[in-house]
Amino acid sequence: MQPKVSIIVPVYNVEKYILRCMDSLVNQTLEDIEIIIINDGTKDNSVKLIEKNYNDSRIKIINKKNAGQAAARNDGLKESNGEYIFYVDSDDYIELETLENMYNLAIKNNSDLVICDYFKLYDNNKKVYQSTIPFYSSNNEKIPVLSMPGPVCKLFKKEILISNEINFLESHIFEDNAIIPYACSLCKNIIYTQVAYYYYYQRSGSSLNQKTYNKNLEDIFDALDYLYNKFKANNTLNKYFDELEYIYIEHLLHAANLRFIQYKEAYKNINIISNTLKEKFPNWRKNKYYKMQNIKYKIVCSLFYKKNILLLKLLLRKR
Secondary structure: OOOOEEEEEEEOOOOOOHHHHHHHHHOOOOOOEEEEEEEEOOOOOHHHHHHHHOOOOOEEEEEEOOOOHHHHHHHHHHHOOOOEEEEOOOOOEEOOOHHHHHHHHHHHOOOOEEEEEEEEEOOOOOEEEEOOOOOOOOOOOOHHHHOOOOOOOEEEEHHHHHHOOOOOOOOOOOOOOOOHHHHHHOOOOOEEEEEEEEEEEOOOOOOOOOOOOOHHHHHHHHHHHHHHHHHHHOOOOOOOHHHHHHHHHHHHHHHHHHHHOOOHHHOHHHHHHHHHHHHHOOOHHHOOOHHHOOHHHHHHHHHHHOOOHHHHHHHHHOO
């Protein structure tokens, strides 16, 4: 019998967190699920801890050579049998009623996608509520494209992912940014529940939280190109132009500058960012979502676009 939900969990060197994650999955109030563990060549005892602590026929462990989170998620989707798909990162966890509530919303509304909110969770147990969809309006059916680009917090109908060949961009970080906004654009009857079911752990050693320059940060350019070309190939570039333009503003002019500005070896990327916006979105300042942002956000984007590094550093130092 087909499970209602397949949970896909890539696992790599998370022995400190895996039991917390697994406890939240095996104890879901929705029992008709499968839990697909993709062992991405972990070097620690993560998978052994799962095998030792859980005797649950719903758990399926797939062992493979290390190829990164994107490849693990792609493999997990191929192995899944559920009607819906829910991705969980192995250092995160979810509320026990998450899947029951989100699945019921999906069935009640014949929805291809249900989105929930989340908490950012820190080492001191501090948690900060986060809205998954900025600028949310029930009158804007395209707004889910701007949701937090990770696959987590989202219950996807599997048929949508399979029929549209939704694959994460492998061998890259920012693999989420490359495909999730496009996947959201394909879904109908999207339901957004403003309840924080997901706990997103902020690890200081992650690829996006490192003190020395990581050249992989430049993967954002490939990720956004991949995303742009997906919309173009599907002839929906014009339909989602405002949303795609804002994604470029947010991830290049705003988020990327905060990652690149502190490293001299990354300054070359500032020219790439400025030229990319000039080529693809020369009128970005007129973007309707950008106009909703506060004045400091706009100043940061403008200074970065103009490559005014000195003023930008002074502004960021005062934050």
